[in-house]
Amino acid sequence: xxxxxxxxxxxxxxxxxxxxxxxxxxxxxxxxxxxxxxxxxxxxxxxxxxxxxxxxxxxxxxxxxxxxxxxxxxxxxxxxxxxxxxxxxxxxxxxxxxxxxxxxxxxxxxxxxxxxxxxxxxxxxxxxxxxxxxxxxxxxxxxxxxxxxxxxxxxxxxxxxxxxxxxxxxxxxxxxxxxxxxxxxxxxxxxxxxxxxxxxxxxxxxxxxxxxxxxxxxxxxxxxxxxxxxxxxxxxxxxxxxxxxxxxxxxxxxxxxxxxxxxxxxxxxxxxxxxxxxxxxxxxxxxx
Amino acid sequence: xxxxxxxxxxxxxxxxxxxxxxxxxxxxxxxxxxxxxxxxxxxxxxxxxxxxxxxxxxxxxxxxxxxxxxxxxxxxxxxxxxxxxxxxxxxxxxxxxxxxxxxxxxxxxxxxxxxxxxxxxxxxxxxxxxxxxxxxxxxxxxxxxxxxxxxxxxxxxxxxxxxxxxxxxxxxxxxxxxxxxxxxxxxxxxxxxxxxxxxxxxxxxxxxxxxxxxxxxxxxxxxxxxxxxxxxxxxxxxxxxxxxxxxxxxxxxxxx
Numbered sequence: 001x002x003x004x005x006x007x008x009x010x011x012x013x014x015x016x017x018x019x020x021x022x023x024x025x026x027x028x029x030x031x032x033x034x035x036x037x038x039x040x041x042x043x044x045x046x047x048x049x050x051x052x053x054x055x056x057x058x059x060x061x062x063x064x065x066x067x068x069x070x071x072x073x074x075x076x077x078x079x080x081x082x083x084x085x086x087x088x089x090x091x092x093x094x095x096x097x098x099x100x101x102x103x104x105x106x107x108x109x110x111x112x113x114x115x116x117x118x119x120x121x122x123x124x125x126x127x128x129x130x131x132x133x134x135x136x137x138x139x140x141x142x143x144x145x146x147x148x149x150x151x152x153x154x155x156x157x158x159x160x161x162x163x164x165x166x167x168x169x170x171x172x173x174x175x176x177x178x179x180x181x182x183x184x185x186x187x188x189x190x191x192x193x194x195x196x197x198x199x200x201x202x203x204x205x206x207x208x209x210x211x212x213x214x215x216x217x218x219x220x221x222x223x224x225x226x227x228x229x230x231x232x233x234x235x236x237x238x239x240x241x242x243x244x245x246x247x248x249x250x251x252x253x254x255x256x257x258x259x260x261x262x263x264x265x266x267x268x269x270x271x272x273x274x275x276x277x278x279x280x281x282x283x284x285x286x287x288x
Numbered sequence: 289x290x291x292x293x294x295x296x297x298x299x300x301x302x303x304x305x306x307x308x309x310x311x312x313x314x315x316x317x318x319x320x321x322x323x324x325x326x327x328x329x330x331x332x333x334x335x336x337x338x339x340x341x342x343x344x345x346x347x348x349x350x351x352x353x354x355x356x357x358x359x360x361x362x363x364x365x366x367x368x369x370x371x372x373x374x375x376x377x378x379x380x381x382x383x384x385x386x387x388x389x390x391x392x393x394x395x396x397x398x399x400x401x402x403x404x405x406x407x408x409x410x411x412x413x414x415x416x417x418x419x420x421x422x423x424x425x426x427x428x429x430x431x432x433x434x435x436x437x438x439x440x441x442x443x444x445x446x447x448x449x450x451x452x453x454x455x456x457x458x459x460x461x462x463x464x465x466x467x468x469x470x471x472x473x474x475x476x477x478x479x480x481x482x483x484x485x486x487x488x489x490x491x492x493x494x495x496x497x498x499x500x501x502x503x504x505x506x507x508x509x510x511x512x513x514x515x516x517x518x519x520x521x522x523x524x525x526x527x528x529x530x531x532x533x534x535x536x537x538x539x540x541x542x543x544x
Contacts, residue, residue, distance in 0.1 A: 003379055010380030058403065122303035132524035133517040134477035137493070140485075140501040141509050148324050220390045227392050231485055232498065239395075247398030247486055255398050263391040270390045 026051035098161025106169030157229035164225035165218035176210025212277030352408035356415025364423025430464025
């Protein structure tokens with residue numbers, strides 16, 4: 001209760017602000033519409049009501065987005081190209097494949113970096129530096145390059161998702177594998193443990209909190225990668241393609257609906273990993 | 289981050305040079321067509337011959353980046369200080385801020401382009417939204433990070449709220465604020481570049497990348513990416529440098 005009441009208050013305040021903003025932002029557009037339709041006798045409440053229900057508003061009101069979501073998710077056949085479920089499915093598939101590949105590569109590279117000192121010294125600065133580079137700028141090019149090799153469909157987009165999720169996971173996992181205390185590492189030494197034993201019996205278990213934290217960042221990054229990739233390769237659908245199509249045709253309600261779906265997808269994926277992480281860490285008696 | 293010795297710098301540099309050489313060799317020996325992967329030398333040549341275009345793109349994009357970065361971070365910091373006095377608002381806003389940080393905010397780009405037009409203002413708006421929440425969440429945590437002992441000390445000095453804020457809690461929050469500032473450099477670059485995919489006047493790094501990809505002028509794309517990468521790294525380095533000077537007292541800078 002202690003957390004829910006403030007959250008609900010803030011959320012309802014946001015909704016109220018949203019409605020006011022929608023009415024204010026759309027009013028001038030709606031005034032023009034009224035002026036064009038010879039309806040000169042409207043009242044202020046007519047104007048407000050109409051501003052909140054325009055077909056192409058500057059800012060759609062929450063109920064318009066909700067009804068658009070209902071129309072495109074529940075009332076439309078999920079296999080139809082108009083359905084958001086269909087597009088969200090494409091995005092989800094790319095995100096999950098990209099995330100799994102990126103995650104495996106990221107963890108693998110982190111293992112290599114902590115086990116081979118030469119690699120660490122030569123690779124790690126580049127990986128850290130790559131965090132400061134807007135790598136998403138590469139997305140359109142990856143699509144084109146893969147197209148040259150006749151690799152189309154889902155692969156280029158999953159590749160970009162993998163690519164974006166890979167760096168934060170590597171950095172997080174290297175930190176995680178380094179997290180055991182010197183005391184414990186020394187203990188492993190007194191047992192004369194081999195490198196791989198230290199890795200499997202000490203470093204890997206100790207890195208679990210970092211693992212889940214970086215997986216959460218990684219999956220969110222993978223989704224961003226998939227959506228941006230769909231913007232640059234919009235012909236075969238996905239939520240990013242819906243965003244682009246909406247912006248071409250001025251369909252604001254459609255953009256917002258796609259945006260909310262992407263946000264829900266991202267929230268669900270991060271929440272799922274968070275849940276698995278919490279349960280696992282609790283079972284393994286990590287301090288909360 | 290202590291000063292690096294020559295040896296520490298040598299191995300990553302060698303590795304970088306080796307990758308470039310290998311790249312050049314593979315492209316030349318295997319005859320990879322330039323539409324797939326141009327050689328580093330070709331990219332360098334393109335970079336050198338298209339300085340005016342690249343400069344114009346850089347100026348266009350950096351305007352949106354900087355304007356958005358300043359406004360977004362300032363707004364995040366101010367809101368964090370404002371809600372700091374109200375635990376109620378904190379409990380309501382911070383989980384929301386954490387949630388929003390995990391969302392693909394980049395998707396608001398087409399909406400901002402519609403609201404603020406094709407020029408840099410719409411890019412700045414995207415950057416504001418992307419940088420606001422990381423700053424809000426980090427600054428709010430930072431403001432709570434001053435220890436109970438220090439707070440009690442301020443109390444015994446009869447310091448009022450403003451004095452405690454200015455002399456204890458804001459300095460204590462500085463490492464967290466700088467952390468957000470560093471995260472936000474990358475987010476700002478990403479926000480501005482992706483927003484340009486949705487429409488620009490015919491200039492800007494994101495515009496250049498998306499149009500030159502369409503013309504299969506991949507060397508120009510790579511040249512723009514080099515500019516973007518260097519800009520991003522420099523931006524980060526400048527903020528990290530300011531951080532070093534401003535929070536030199538912090539434990540992470542102690543010589544080991």
